[in-house]
Amino acid sequence: MSGYNNILVAIDFSETTGQVIERAMEISSRYDTNLTLMHVVEYSPPMEFAGDLGMTSDWTIDENDLIKGSKKSLQKFAEKYKLSSSPQIVHLGTPKYEITQYAEEGSYDLIIVGSHGRHGLGRLLGSTADGILHHAHCDVLAVRIKE
Amino acid sequence: MSGYNNILVAIDFSETTGQVIERAMEISSRYDTNLTLMHVVEYSPPMEFAGDLGMTSDWTIDENDLIKGSKKSLQKFAEKYKLSSSPQIVHLGTPKYEITQYAEEGSYDLIIVGSHGRHGLGRLLGSTADGILHHAHCDVLAVRIKE
Numbered sequence: 001m002s003g004y005n006n007i008l009v010a011i012d013f014s015e016t017t018g019q020v021i022e023r024a025m026e027i028s029s030r031y032d033t034n035l036t037l038m039h040v041v042e043y044s045p046p047m048e049f050a051g052d053l054g055m056t057s058d059w060t061i062d063e064n065d066l067i068k069g070s071k072k073s074l075q076k077f078a079e080k081y082k083l084s085s086s087p088q089i090v091h092l093g094t095p096k097y098e099i100t101q102y103a104e105e106g107s108y109d110l111i112i113v114g115s116h117g118r119h120g121l122g123r124l125l126g127s128t129a130d131g132i133l134h135h136a137h138c139d140v141l142a143v144r145i146k147e
Numbered sequence: 148m149s150g151y152n153n154i155l156v157a158i159d160f161s162e163t164t165g166q167v168i169e170r171a172m173e174i175s176s177r178y179d180t181n182l183t184l185m186h187v188v189e190y191s192p193p194m195e196f197a198g199d200l201g202m203t204s205d206w207t208i209d210e211n212d213l214i215k216g217s218k219k220s221l222q223k224f225a226e227k228y229k230l231s232s233s234p235q236i237v238h239l240g241t242p243k244y245e246i247t248q249y250a251e252e253g254s255y256d257l258i259i260v261g262s263h264g265r266h267g268l269g270r271l272l273g274s275t276a277d278g279i280l281h282h283a284h285c286d287v288l289a290v291r292i293k294e
Binding site for chain 2: 001002003022023025026030031115129130133134136137138139140141142143144
């Protein structure tokens with residue numbers, strides 16, 4: 001069986017993302033392949049009925065600003081890990097859908113994502129790893145985060 | 148970050164297990180480490196109240212026979228893939244618990260398991276990969292099964 005050729009790593013900018021990127025770098029170096037870094041800004045567009053609740057346009061967030069800010073953060077993150085030449089992708093939406101769809105379209109053969117397990121924070125944070133596992137059309141490596 | 152040193156692969160004897168073992172062999176060869184093969188016989192001991200339902204002892208299955216049969220199957224499986232020198236473990240119980248507990252006790256740093264995704268059969272079969280992801284204290288590679 002051939003090795004992995006095209007690896008996508010999900011970056012969430014949490015304190016523990018370093019553990020995920022370090023494992024991803026170790027694997028991509030072993031497979032002699034490039035990494036693509038992907039961050040998804042978790043954001044749902046304003047609900048259509050918001051107007052009925054008396055919300056004004058001050059509530060709306062400029063989606064382009066969100067994307068721009070995250071692109072800068074991802075660029076800095078990549079610099080920190082000497083990965084500036086790696087493709088950097090920022091999408092807006094639901095991480096599990098955006099990541100697995102991007103991986104499928106780009107023919108990635110491995111997605112790497114952090115996993116917090118079931119205890120404590122993991123009950124909330126584990127859902128992205130779960131969702132990616134369910135929806136991915138390729139292999140998924142869940143990196144166990146040490147809290 | 149150092150590479151994986153101790154890899155445990157979950158074998159379920161299904162038609163698609165070949166895809167999992169082939170990926171596991173590719174990875175263990177790349178990391179120059181041994182694989183341990185583990186099979187869990189999914190089995191719950193007879194319920195205590197079975198007698199009340201008029202069930203006779205004919206219903207009980209000898210647990211030792213189950214283990215013995217599975218050990219033979221795992222041995223044959225290992226021979227097929229030229230892995231006879233790899234440790235072969237058979238437990239009786241719930242796969243997610245047995246596998247993650249064995250991995251923790253043996254200081255494994257990677258568990259490899261097949262994943263059927265969410266569609267079709269995967270809704271039923273995916274639960275082992277999910278459960279392992281939740282309970283593992285180490286990294287988990289879910290190998291996407293091509294049906």
